[in-house]
Amino acid sequence: MASRAKATILDIAREAGVSKSTVSLVLQGSGLIRPETAVKVRKAIEDVGYVYNRGAANLRKAHSNVIGMVINDLTNPFFAELAVGMERVFQAAGIVPFIANTAENPVRQEEVLKSLMEQGVAGLIVSPARGTTPGAFRRIEAAGVPIVFAMRRLPESRIPAIAPDNHRGAYLATQHLIGKGHRRLAFFGGSSDLVVYHDRLGGFLEACEALGIPAADRTIVEGETSRRGGMACLETALAAPEPPTAALCFNDAVAFGVMLALRKRGLEAGTDFAVVGFDDVAEAEHYMPALTSVAVDTAGLGERAAHVMLKMIQSRTTRAEDHIGAVSLAIRESCGPDRNARGVGMGDAA
Amino acid sequence: MASRAKATILDIAREAGVSKSTVSLVLQGSGLIRPETAVKVRKAIEDVGYVYNRGAANLRKAHSNVIGMVINDLTNPFFAELAVGMERVFQAAGIVPFIANTAENPVRQEEVLKSLMEQGVAGLIVSPARGTTPGAFRRIEAAGVPIVFAMRRLPESRIPAIAPDNHRGAYLATQHLIGKGHRRLAFFGGSSDLVVYHDRLGGFLEACEALGIPAADRTIVEGETSRRGGMACLETALAAPEPPTAALCFNDAVAFGVMLALRKRGLEAGTDFAVVGFDDVAEAEHYMPALTSVAVDTAGLGERAAHVMLKMIQSRTTRAEDHIGAVSLAIRESCGPDRNARGVGMGDAA
DNA sequence: GCCTATAAATGGAACGTTCCAATAAATCAA
DNA sequence: TTGATTTATTGGAACGTTCCATTTATAGGC
Known part of the structure; x- marks a missing residue:
């Protein structure tokens, strides 16, 4: 079935009764050739089942289009x-x-x-x-x-x-959390060998600084940037004597993991623990509860x-x-107010 | 910064004081070259920042590795x-x-x-x-x-x-649904210009046939193979006078859409309406409720x-x-029994 | 020392394109 | 008509590899 040797520009030239240069010109859509000739060549191309050899072409052209x-x-x-x-x-x-x-x-x-x-x-x-x-x-x-x-x-x-704008995104999200009354905050997931990590963590820390969350009330847990990583982060954070009540997650995958882990413990994201994601993937909007996340377009x-x-x-x-x-915060259902917030940062952990 | 013209095998040959053929042999890891020569050549390659031109090579070799x-x-x-x-x-x-x-x-x-x-x-x-x-x-x-x-x-x-095995997968899933007591079944999503669609729908229909679900109690709604498609399917199906109580979905994306649409109506997948997906993507297991789906490995x-x-x-x-x-059914939480199942197929729609 | 066998390295002709310079054909100005 | 100009077409030399057929160097046998 398959034509033995693959057809080249020369085969087409022979078939169409022109020179290889002419075929080349046609292939490149040059306006220099007479329309009727072009038609003839194109027919030949079709007939022999020619496929252009970009490798050979690049050898001369020195600029590929891949x-x-x-x-x-x-x-x-x-x-x-x-x-x-x-x-x-x-x-x-x-x-x-x-x-x-x-x-x-x-x-x-x-x-x-x-x-x-x-x-x-x-x-x-x-x-x-x-x-x-x-x-x-x-x-x-x-x-x-x-x-x-x-x-x-x-x-x-x-x-x-x-x-x-990772820094600003993290700042916005953290501000939102603090505005909801949370005083013990966590940053979940990611690892310090990523520049993005420092950007996002930096925004988080700056917001804490500016809005009066002392260093002692910040929990930072590095972890895989996946669901599994998020689950692990929540577990370690909740094991602390004074666990956080809200978390900004490195990305949405981590946030989904955190919500999963919450559910496993019978807690509900939004009411029992606030979580914000980052990236705002399509899924975030459809999650249950819908995930508040930093939208990055x-x-x-x-x-x-x-x-x-x-x-x-x-x-x-x-x-x-x-x-x-530019970034913005897509506010949804995954972070309600801190339930035991009265005075500022004095409530004990449950 | 960048070396002007990109280095070729000849530049390396010159640099290493050998012929281009030798360089070529080294590049291919031929055992014909004296080890010391090979080392010399490899050093030259490193020095000039050479990058192999696979296009040129394929011109001769006629078999690429992409x-x-x-x-x-x-x-x-x-x-x-x-x-x-x-x-x-x-x-x-x-x-x-x-x-x-x-x-x-x-x-x-x-x-x-x-x-x-x-x-x-x-x-x-x-x-x-x-x-x-x-x-x-x-x-x-x-x-x-x-x-x-x-x-x-x-x-x-x-x-x-x-x-x-799409046919069998759909059969298994349908059987499961019927086993749970459902008598009015739907097949949601996909379109008939896909061969897979006929395979899966075929399995569904065969199971209905074999297990005594009359044609009148089967609802088939074509639709996009996406969340959005799934939402649309549910809407049309529920608009019918005697709507189905369970659905096999063309794939998991459709199933997620169906669950979303259920939630929007205040219904819960699993208890109010049974849904089974197809493909068993990673997300299925983590969904809320976890999606029963045909696992295809x-x-x-x-x-x-x-x-x-x-x-x-x-x-x-x-x-x-x-x-x-081979396929298998991953049974999770998204399909409970038909709640108003008493006699067969006599309950009225809500 | 010579001949042969083996090992290592090499030159040159492809491979299928592009593109320059050259040619051939058609058109025009005088 | 002739030369100049424009329009179409063409041959040939690259491009960076591979691989065959050679050549050159090294070693072995006698």
Whole structure:
């Protein structure tokens, strides 16, 4: 069935009775060829079942049209939303981005990046895996391939980053919690090898500072950025002598975990313990109870990242401005007032 | 900063004082090279920041090591799980799969496939978009590139498919519902342009038939395979004069939608209305109430699909056996007994 | 010392494109 | 008519690899 050797531009040329150059021109939609000739060539292309060999073309052209998207955790719907936002703008530009998953593993990430580079990508949008070493992108930068970080960035890298205003988001959320009367607050999940972690935790701490929550009444529990991590965080926090009554979670996955763990203990999120998430994934709105979360406009950030990348490629530069996206607090049902709040910070733990 | 022109095998040869052929041999890990020479070459490679040009190599080798994964909806965690399963086995084989999303759009799918083919993929694992035309893969088959369908298949295609036993899964679920005393059953979501839909609906109908649910007591509502679709299904079903008391949903997303819509009406899934999902995504177990669902071992199917693909590539064939994965019913809390069940099918709607 | 066998390294011709410079054909100005 | 201009088409040299057929170096047997 399958045609033996795959057809090349020369086969088409023979079939159509023109030169290979003419075929090439037709393929590129050049206006230099007579319309009738173009038609003839296109028919030949169809007849022989030709498939364009982009590898060969790139050998001469030196600029491919593939863009790689390296995602640290595809199973987190948050990143899927991000990817979808990017795809929207790339599609409009006639580009097909290739997505690769690193599963939060720096070694895997290394392999993925290498493979993408060998494929000759025109640019890379990366949400780096936890524990990525500072030098991981040195070679790519040296090769002059534009990179932009999405959502996450690296400690001291000059690579442009597109991310939400994590500090402010955390501040807003914490303020909200305090406004509800909570005086013993926790920050759940994430780990200090992530820059985002420091941003979010920083916002939390600043709000505590500014609104009079003493250090002794703040509980900070690092943990996996997943449901399971969230469950673990709640358990350790509640084991303390004076446990918190509210928590800001590193992300929504952690928040879901916390709510799960609450339920397991017969407690209800919102009335017995307040929880706020971060990222506002689609699910947050539909959860039971609906999760109050910091909305970051995920798809919008994806679009922005894609635009920045496109501009970098077009202007052949490897530099660009960072972009900090606006955030807002989506207030729902997962954090009611502190039930035993009377005076300020004097109530005992149950 | 960036080295002007990118380094080639010849630059390395010059740097290391050997011929390009030697460099090529080293790159391929040939045992023909004296170890000391290899070391020298590898050092040169490091020094000049060389990146391998796979496009150029493929021009000669005619077999690439990239595999494309075409997914119809990345935001559905179900497909993300599938992708993760596949990645596991490809990683072990030293292959980096590229994932592309079609967002359930056949036109987009066409573009994606074209792009992947131009890139010279060695094989394609595809979960076809809704409304894919029968001829969509003809050219790829003609080019001799192996394809396997995952989860979904096309009406009359000879392309091997890896999928769960949808018919049996639906039968099991329906049987469970009937066993709980329900007599007016619904099948929610999905649409008849999907082969899976007919498989699952078929299982549902067969169970109804076998266990004595007359056609008049079956409600079938097509709809989007998403939360929103599920909500719509419930609404239409409950508007009927004798509404169903239980539903088997096309997939978990639909089931979540149904539960949401129930809650909006002040009804509770499990006690007021029974709902069963399909696919058993990770979320199902954690939902409130936990969703009873047909477990299909998603990641396992992904692994299987990857293995089949690997074998096809290795044996240079384009044919393979279909594979139907075993299913089981994960019984949780979302379907209690029919509350007004006394006699058979005589209770009036609320 | 010579011949042969083995090991290590090499030059050159592909592979399928693009694109420049050149040609051929058609049109126009005089 | 002739030369200049424009419009279509074309050959050939790259691009960065691989791999075959050679060459060169090293060792062994006598």
